[in-house]
Amino acid sequence: MERYSILEKTIFPLLAPTLATIIKSAPLWILEEATELRLRASQPLLLQIGDKDFFLGRDGKPVADLLAAYVCSREDLVQTLQIVSRNSLYAFEQELRMGFFTVPGGHRIGLTGQAIMNDGELKALKNIGTMNIRLARAIPESAAQVMPYLLAGGGRVFSTLLIGPPRCGKTTMLRDIVRQLSSGVPRLNFRGVQVGVVDERSELAACRDGIPTADLGPRADVLDGCPKATGMLMLIRSMAPQVVITDELGRKEDAFAVQEALHAGVSVIASVHGRDVEDIKQRPFIGELVRQKFFDRYVVIGVSPSIGTVEMIIAVKQDALLFQRSNGVRECG
């Protein structure tokens, strides 16, 4: 029921009235486990649980026959987009360029439609034809396992790079790291530090009108929708954080901003797409940070046996393996 109440608060109010009525009537077990909701104009309403999908009928019940499924109208999509954007697409230009909105609760709504190009660059999307609502699932204490390895003593925090493939739980773990660093961790005798968060894609804090809707603790300052490199330097100048946290490093300017932050004595915790450390070394710009050992810790995350599994924790400057998952048994650390 906890999951249902989250959907009731954060998802049902975002749907066009017809869609909301149908989804609310879906069996509870489907809603409890649902991971995605796909709305396509003139196509059946689809609800996904992992890689299984269910077409829903007008009464909300799953149907095997496609002809019995409720067919989403363009009006359903338009109304849903009006609610999500609060009838203010001009306020979401960046989101439309990126192709998704992040809404309270941290859910992400992906969009496809007609691309409007300007000088070879995507300017906006119009005539939205598909909306994919990816339902966020809060995993409390998802960073509990790694926290002891991130604290350097004396209130200092190790600069850390989270490495993992897409959809392995990096952002979820990063969000919990922000919360624990900001709130403090009494069991580790850690009082909490000032944390600056650069949330370029509004995924970490799921801000609404600049206010985080995710629990980030009492000492977190969020720069929402700002490019990582610009944001990191802005936060250092304006908020004097002890730790700067950001998601998905990749560009040349990101690598430069990380170096600047570290030179300024600020710890940086960030994530990057990749299978392992060797994989990251091959990447342009970020590979250079790895080769020059700018970070103190690498945390490698995987999806097996479950999303968010910590595979390995490495002390970079000591070149030591602090933790390695091997059939669920901790080998070191």
Added chain:
Amino acid sequence: MVISAGTGIGFSVASRYSERPRQISQLIGCLTTLKACVSYISMPLPEALKHCGAAVEGPVRELFQRTGDLLGTEGWLSPRQVFAEVMEEMATKLAFAMPEREIILQLGSNLGTTNREEQQKYLTMVLAGLEKIEQESRRARDLNVKMFRYLGICAGLALAILLV
């Protein structure tokens, strides 16, 4: 009694002529603020409408406040639908004539549907259109207010004489 009724009707029609340019002028002020809210601070439409309505008094304030409120609570409605509904409910209070009503409805069809640049261009065009309508409404006021007042009194008198 017949004379007072005739006078009352004449004054009532005249007051709509004198109220119309005042309300159009307030509308222009509100839309200028709305343009700034959209262009410079990307304020979401429900809040932006309430914000720009707060600067004026009377029926125009109510039009913007109620439209903003309704868009905030029933977000699946389009601004056009909400403007139409609120203007219908406020028909007796608003002194708007067909040209400005049509402009407001067209504005409702476009508000919030494009990027900032396009919204800014559209609002500039709407404001230019409203300024022309405002000038015409002032001319109509100067021509008609006195005429309808006298017409009301005269019609009342004439009817009273006929009845006697």
